[in-house]
Amino acid sequence: MTLAYLTSSAFASQLINLCAAILLLLGFAMLAQRRVLSLINLFMMQGLVLCTSTLIVAITTHQPHLYWSAGLTFLLKVLALPYILHRLIRRLSVKWDIETLLNIPTTMLIGIFLVIIAFNVAQPISLLSGTITRATIGIALACVLLSFLMMITRSKAVPQVIAFLAMENALFFAATSATYGMPMVVELGIALDVLVGMVILAVFFFQIREQFDSLDIRHMEKVHEE
Amino acid sequence: MSELRLLDGILIAALGWLLIGAVGVVFPRRFTLISKILFPLGAAIGIVVALLALSAMMAAPETRQLPLGLPDLPFHLRVDALSAFFLFLLGATSAGISIYAAGYMRRSEGAQLGLQCLLYHAFLASMAFVMLADDGYAFMVAWETMALTSFFLVTAEHRHEEIRRAGYLYLLIAHVGAVGILLSFGVMAGSAGDYTFDAMRAFSRTGIWPTIAFLLALFGFGAKAGALPMHVWLPEAHPAAPSPVSAMMSGVMLKTAIYGLLRVSFDLLNAQLWWWGVLLLVIGLATALFGVIYAAIQTDMKRLLAYSSIENIGLILVGFGLTLVFKSFRLPALSALALTATLYHCLNHAFFKSLLFLSTGSVLHATGERNLGKLGGLIHAMPWVAWLALVGVLASAGLPPLNGFVSEWLLLQSFLFTSGLPHGYLNMLLPVVAAAIALIAALAGFAMVKFFGVIFLGQPREEKLGQAHDAGRLERIGLLWLASGCFLLGLVPHMIIALLDPVAQLLVGGGLGEVTPHGWWLLAPIHPDRASYSAAVFFGSLACFIPLVYWLVHRFLHGRFTRVPPWDCGFPLQTPRMQDTAEGFGQPIRRIFTSFLRRTREHPSPFDTAPRYRSIVEDPxxxxxxxxxxxxxxxxxxxxxxxxxxxxxxxxxxxxxxxxxxxxxxxx
Structure with missing residues (x-):
């Protein structure tokens, strides 16, 4: 393997495809994972993969703002958010196994079905896109849908929030792969939103626990309007 | 060329209003600053706006883009004859109301004052922006600002449950109407997504879409104007609001709806189908009849005026509809006549109705009563208010030589030409409308006699009314300004009609031309052989005869009789409570039109020792x-x-x- 091949776009797109595959795998892993602590670790790994893939795109296409967003991703999604989540579950002492609304095998089957839909839907979009990463749009969409599914099937508040954050990761990946990322302003805005949203949700966790002595959101059904 | 154009001048004046409001809210507790400087300054700006608008009416249209609003969606402004006319109405009326409001404020209102000052001036500025807007976006922004500021002005005394309820009803209907206007603009903008009025003028003129746009606009603006059946907020919101605000809303804000409807149906949609006009005629007639009947039976003085506003809006809509009918049959001279009557009535109503609302404000401050049953005989305690209110009452009743007469006369004149319409049914039916208008005018006179008679004439019905004080100096100036407006508009109709000529040229493509063929004193809108009216001669003879009669009575009758207790019909005691009340005065009307009303009555039993009689008339x-x-x-x-x-x-x-x-x- 020559150095020329290592910096060529063909190699880069192979690497990005690898990243995409890992992301999808992580998506399924999160869907199947029962323990909150492992869930956070998976989320951190997802952030790391995302950061790597953004960096690869940045190096191959020489887009300066992608370096920034890779750095931002690393800071926020690999360091800050997992740290906050770890602290949170220690403070709330919620390390228990998660009960899901659907059992895990069924969820996985639905997940596979979603991936098929995502690939089918993404096909015309990737034909339109001219980026080196266009093959991964289907995977990115599949990750979005898988995170959404996870949000639906979990009954505890913390996993739901992790699912929400994972969905944001997938969206970010979709943006990078379809158009080399969103404008810097938008990215900064979203990053800030995620951070602020995390803080607000943390406050909510404490409130929910105060109110119901539990973080199980099924208790919230009691508060709906008669 | 002169760099400062008229449009810029009006814009700066409107910004000046906003600035005044901002100063007021920064110093909310400086009573003297707000009432003695800021409000009179606002009145001065009103006069400036009126003068600028007057010259803009004669000038060519001006346009300008403001670098405000959303990116790629700037505000477009434009002033042409139509908007200039309504700006003139706004400026001239608000000058009187602002100076009155300066005297109306009380130190006891505390920090509320600064907020009121901001809201009031933002309300004025937003109305000016409504007239200036030249795209749907700017129009809606100004329109909603107007609705919101007036909502907060109405609910100034929000601690009362019924005022909150009235405010909510007003806000609700205003927003439902705004949705109609928004959709109408959406239909006219089509799929191109260009919301400038220029693009809307180029809107395709075929198919059902213009009709849909017109009906949506009619719904939206009708809700703001108080046309049937969207009128319910008017009799609730007007009594709830402080008097200068009710005067502003009734006198000017209702006219913004008329302005919007004129803009949409003539300028943007170019008045295409005759049945639009007929629809407006029917709605206007129903509104006017409904309003005047309910005005005649009210017992709350501000509700009475609110219903009277509904009636006047109805008359304006009738004139509007007739203009549309004439225009769609391509009769420019006749539609110019009907349009002139409509716009003239808008101006007149702005003056006399705000005058009347302001005089109720003075009565309210002096007595604390809105209920007609507890007023009476106030002409002795408050001669200024009483005599100036009399001017408004006469104008509102449509008596010469005041302004109300001229516009109603012009409206009836334009109905006399409907026989020339090339449409069989319209030929037969429109004269009936003219007869109904005559009925409405008579009933309006009745309601006004009741208003004036029960409040100001007779004996005081309550003890405390003797201590009522007259309006202060600033209040008097405001009332005088509006009353002299009523006189002026009635005395120089030919000048006003000449002033309206550019508007008619713009909207219907024709004017009245020479209306005074025999010199300035004789007004003959069509031909001197058909009908003519001379306000000056009328006023002159009145000015001669009234002093003559007064002198004769004084000379030959006074001093020759002595006051003795009258034959008392067997009652040893006569109290002021035995006078004809508001209920009693309205009773014949209530009887005649009983099928229009929804009444609940409680009759006391003959053996009741503390009998109470209650009669509640509700809106069906x-x-x-x-x-x-x-x-x-x-x-x-x-x-x-x-x-x-x-x-x-x-x-x-x-x-x-x-x-x-x-x-x-x-x-x-």
Whole structure:
């Protein structure tokens, strides 16, 4: 393997495809994972993969703002958010196994079905896109849908929030792969939103626990309007 | 060329209003600053706006883009003869109201004052922006600002339950109407997404879409103007608001709706179908008749005036409809006549109705009473207010030589030419409308006699009325300004008609031309052989005869009789409570039109030692239209509430399934 091949776009797109595959795998892993602590670790790994893939795109296409967003991703999604989540579950002492609304095998089957839909839907979009990463749009969409599914099937508040954050990761990946990322302003805005949203949700966790002595959101059904 | 154009001048004046409001809210407790400097300054700006608008009416249209608003969507402004006319109305009327408001404020209102100052001036500025707007976006922004500021002005005394309720009703109907206007603009902008009025003028003139746009605009602006059946907020909101605000809303804000409807139907849609006019005629007639009947039976003085405003809006809509009918049959001279009558009546109503609302404000401050049954004989205690209110009353009743007469006369004149219309049914039916208008004018006179007679004449019905004080100096100036406006508009009709000529040229493509063929003193809008009116001669003879009669009575009768207790019909005691009351005065009307009213009465039994008689007249439209709609909405929301299970997983499922379905659909 020559150095020329290592910096060529063909190699880069192979690497990005690898990243995409890992992301999808992580998506399924999160869907199947029962323990909150492992869930956070998976989320951190997802952030790391995302950061790597953004960096690869940045190096191959020489887009300066992608370096920034890779750095931002690393800071926020690999360091800050997992740290906050770890602290949170220690403070709330919620390390228990998660009960899901659907059992895990069924969820996985639905997940596979979603991936098929995502690939089918993404096909015309990737034909339109001219980026080196266009093959991964289907995977990115599949990750979005898988995170959404996870949000639906979990009954505890913390996993739901992790699912929400994972969905944001997938969206970010979709943006990078379809158009080399969103404008810097938008990215900064979203990053800030995620951070602020995390803080607000943390406050909510404490409130929910105060109110119901539990973080199980099924208790919230009691508060709906008669 | 002169760099500062008229449009810029008006814009700066409107910004000046905003600035005054800002200063007021920065120093909320400086009573003297707000009442003695800021409000009179606002009045001065009103005069400036009126003068600028007057010259803009004669000048060519001016346009300008403001670098405000959203990116790629700047505000477009434009002033032409139509908007200049309504700006003139705004400026001239608000000058009187602002100076009155300066005297109306009380130190006891505390920090409220600064907020009121801001809201009031923002209200004025937003109305000016409504007239200036030249695209749908700027128009809606100004329109909504107007609705919101007036809502907060109405609910100034929000501690009263019924005022909050009135404010809510007003806000609700204003917003339902705004949706109609927005949709109408949307239809006219089409799919191009260009919301400038220029693009809307180029809107395709075929098919059903112009009709839909017109009906939506009619719904939206009708809600603001108080046309039947969207009138219910008017008699609630006007009594709730402080008097200068009710004067502003009734005198000027209702006219912004007329302005909007004129703009849409003539300028943007170019008045295409004759039945639009007939629809307006029918709605206007129903509104006017309804308003005047209810005005005649009210017992609250501000509600009476509110219903009278509904009646006047009805008359304006009738004139508007007639203009549309003439215009669609391509009769420019006749439609110019009807349009002149309509606009003239807008101006007149702005002056006399705000004068009357302001005089009720003075009465309210002096006595603390709105109920006609507890007033009376105030002409002795408050001669200024009484005599100036008399001017408004006479104008409102449509008596010469005041302004109300001229516009109603012009309106009736234009109805006399409907026989020339090339349409059989219209030929036969429109004269009936003219007769109905005559009936309405007579009933309006009745309502006004009741208003003036019960409040100012007779004996005081309560002890405390003797201590009522007259209006202060600033209040008097405001009332005088409006009253002299009523006189002036009535005495120089030919000048006003000449002033309206550019508007008629713009909207209907024709004017009245020479209206004074025999010199300035004789007004003959069509031909001197058909009809003519000379305000000056009328006024001159009145000015001669009244002093003559007064002198004769004084000379030959006074001093020759002595006051003795009258024959007392067997009652040893006569109290002021035995006078004809508001209820009693309205009773014949209530009897005649009993099928229009919804009444509940409580008759005391003959053996009751503390008898009470109650008669409540309610609005049948409230029961016929509003309550069924409210029930329908409630039932629909109950159905939708089924979706709300309270489980987050299910809510998420809704959006998930929607997302999937949309993705699959767009793929296919």
């Amino acid at each position: 439209i409230w029961y016929a239209v509003y309550l069924p709609v409210a029930r329908l909405v409630e039932r629909a929301t109950r159905l939708i509430a089924f979706l709300q299970q309270g489980r987050i997983a299910i809510y998420l499922m809704y959006s998930f399934v929607t997302l999937l379905v949309l993705l699959v659909l767009t793929r296919g």
